[in-house]
Amino acid sequence: MPHGNGMGPRWWHRRFRGCGYRMTVPRQAILDVLSKTSRHLSAEDVFMAVHKVYHHVGLTTVYRTLELLVQMGLVSKFDFGDGRARYELLEGSKDSGHHHHLICTKCGRIIDYTDFIDEEIKLLKETEKGLSKKYKFKITNHLIQFYGLCDKCKDKR
Amino acid sequence: MPHGNGMGPRWWHRRFRGCGYRMTVPRQAILDVLSKTSRHLSAEDVFMAVHKVYHHVGLTTVYRTLELLVQMGLVSKFDFGDGRARYELLEGSKDSGHHHHLICTKCGRIIDYTDFIDEEIKLLKETEKGLSKKYKFKITNHLIQFYGLCDKCKDKR
DNA sequence: ATATCTGCAAAGACTTTGCATGAGA
DNA sequence: TCTCATGCAAAGTCTTTGCAGATAT
Numbered sequence: 001m002p003h004g005n006g007m008g009p010r011w012w013h014r015r016f017r018g019c020g021y022r023m024t025v026p027r028q029a030i031l032d033v034l035s036k037t038s039r040h041l042s043a044e045d046v047f048m049a050v051h052k053v054y055h056h057v058g059l060t061t062v063y064r065t066l067e068l069l070v071q072m073g074l075v076s077k078f079d080f081g082d083g084r085a086r087y088e089l090l091e092g093s094k095d096s097g098h099h100h101h102l103i104c105t106k107c108g109r110i111i112d113y114t115d116f117i118d119e120e121i122k123l124l125k126e127t128e129k130g131l132s133k134k135y136k137f138k139i140t141n142h143l144i145q146f147y148g149l150c151d152k153c154k155d156k157r
Numbered sequence: 158m159p160h161g162n163g164m165g166p167r168w169w170h171r172r173f174r175g176c177g178y179r180m181t182v183p184r185q186a187i188l189d190v191l192s193k194t195s196r197h198l199s200a201e202d203v204f205m206a207v208h209k210v211y212h213h214v215g216l217t218t219v220y221r222t223l224e225l226l227v228q229m230g231l232v233s234k235f236d237f238g239d240g241r242a243r244y245e246l247l248e249g250s251k252d253s254g255h256h257h258h259l260i261c262t263k264c265g266r267i268i269d270y271t272d273f274i275d276e277e278i279k280l281l282k283e284t285e286k287g288l289s290k291k292y293k294f295k296i297t298n299h300l301i302q303f304y305g306l307c308d309k310c311k312d313k314r
Numbered sequence: 315a316t317a318t319c320t321g322c323a324a325a326g327a328c329t330t331t332g333c334a335t336g337a338g339a
Numbered sequence: 340t341c342t343c344a345t346g347c348a349a350a351g352t353c354t355t356t357g358c359a360g361a362t363a364t
Contacts, residue, residue, distance in 0.1 A: 022338050022343060043329080058346045063329065065344095079236045083354085084328065102294050111292055116284045123280050127273045131303065135268055137259050139305035146288065148296035179318060179363050200354080215321045220354065240329085241353060319362070326355070336345070 007035065012074075019072055026050070026057045030065045034075065034089040040101075040110050042084045080145075082108055104150035111150070120144070164192065169231075176229055183207070183214045187222045191232065191246040197258075197267050199241045237302075239265055261307035268307070277301070 012031055013023040033049040034041065041049075047062045066087050069075035078086045080103050091097025098121075102111040128139045169188055170180040190206040191198065198206075204219045223244050226232035235243045237260050248254025255278075259268040285296045 017339090020343090024338070024344065026345075056346080060330080060347080061345055067330095079238070081236070102288060102292060102296070104294075105297070111294065113288060113292070115287060115291065116280075119280055120284070123273075123276055127277070128303065130272055131259060131270060134272065135259060135270065136308040136311070137261075137268065137303075137305055138311045139259070139303045140262070141304040143300065143302045143304070145300045146285065146294075146296045147298040147300070148294055151293040154293070154295045174364090177318090181319065181363070183320075213321075217322080217355080218320055221319085224355095315364100317363095320360085322358095324356085326353105328352090328354105330351070331349085333347095334345105335347105336343105338343080339341100 015072070015074070021068065021072075025054065026061045027065050027068075029054050029057060030062060030069075031089075034069075034087065039088040039112065040078070040080070040086045041088070042086055044084070046087065078143075080108070080110060081105075081147075086110075100144045100146070102146045102148065102150070104153055105147050106149055106153035109150045109153075172229070172231070178225065178229075182211065183218045184222050184225075186211050186214060187219060188226075188246075191226075191244065196245045196269065197235070197237070197243045198245070199243055201241070203244065235300075237265070237267060238262075238304075243267075257301045257303070259303045259305065259307070261310055262304050263306055263310035266307045266310075 009023075009028060012028070016023045016027070029050045030046055033046050037049060043059065043063050043066055046066065047057075047059045050057050050062065066075060066077070069089075070077045070087070073090070075087050075089055078088070078101070080086055080101070098117060099112045099114045100120075102113060104110070124142060128142070131137060132139055166180075166185060169185070173180045173184070186207045187203055190203050194206060200216065200220050200223055203223065204214075204216045207214050207219065223232060223234070226246075227234045227244070230247070232244050232246055235245070235258070237243055237258070255274060256269045256271045257277075259270060261267070281299060285299070288294060289296055
């Protein structure tokens with residue numbers, strides 16, 4: 001499930017160079033994994049996927065690269081409450097890939113959804129505006145998550 | 158800043174008994190701390206506060222009690238991204254204490270806000286309904302957080 | 315009386331750090 | 340060539356677990 005927004009080895013390479021960083025084999029491999037696999041990978045997930053192809057790449061490098069990607073704004077880091085961070089590549093065009101998560105508190109399944117995003121964005125923008133004014137707080141990001149039971153777990157009890 | 162919704166030692170005691178649990182000195186002390194102090198305490202914060210009065214109470218008990226309180230629905234557990242869980246006592250009456258958080262990504266300050274809650278609840282209810290239907294997902298809870306820079310940190314750079 | 319709770323110590327899970335070696339531009 | 344990046348091992352941090360002794364009802 002590639003992105004198809006014009007991202008690719010060369011784009012990433014330029015992006016890295018622009019930030020004063022170097023494009024390396026491990027970094028490229030990590031980006032490949034993030035862009036080709038389904039979402040919500042933990043550092044360990046990424047490590048295992050990369051490790052299949054490049055045995056020499058270590059978990060430490062995966063952590064460092066993911067952190068770097070988060071700082072560069074290319075990757076989002078989430079906490080779904082299971083004690084490990086999850087990462088997903090951001091889409092290219094602004095807001096195009098904007099979505100939130102439904103998290104099953106029983107089996108841990110995560111569903112992306114993009115429904116109601118328009119209404120949501122509208123409300124959020126208003127809210128952000130009001131809150132910025134009232135608390136003199138400069139809002140840069142927001143997080144919305146729903147918790148509950150997924151289709152399968154709901155029926156089990 | 159006590160709650161004043163009729164909660165108190167006896168109410169908690171009954172609540173515990175109702176769930177088959179016992180009210181003990183450490184549990185009472187932890188509830189006291191949660192109900193009297195300002196919010197967003199980490200397990201360590203609670204431990205230190207309790208420890209001032211009851212030297213014998215251990216950190217393990219604090220973790221276990223907080224987990225218990227979360228399961229009983231008396232306490233909410235949050236993750237503000239700094240690697241440790243935060244806990245806060247829920248208000249008594251339904252939705253009365255409902256609020257969300259502004260989190261300063263620089264200094265870690267957390268601001269509670271209750272503004273726009275009405276609009277928010279309206280949209281969330283709609284969204285929950287739609288999502289429940291579409292994904293057959295039974296939603297039990299939601300999380301909304303805003304990240305950014307607080308008044309003081311915003312000006313520093 | 316007895317099932318629940320507690321404290322301590324130890325283990326567990328995830329993540330970060332130090333440092334010598336290796337590699338991109 | 341000269342930084343920047345990597346891998347390994349070790350340490351760090353928060354949280355959980357095992358178990359004998361203590362406690363609430």
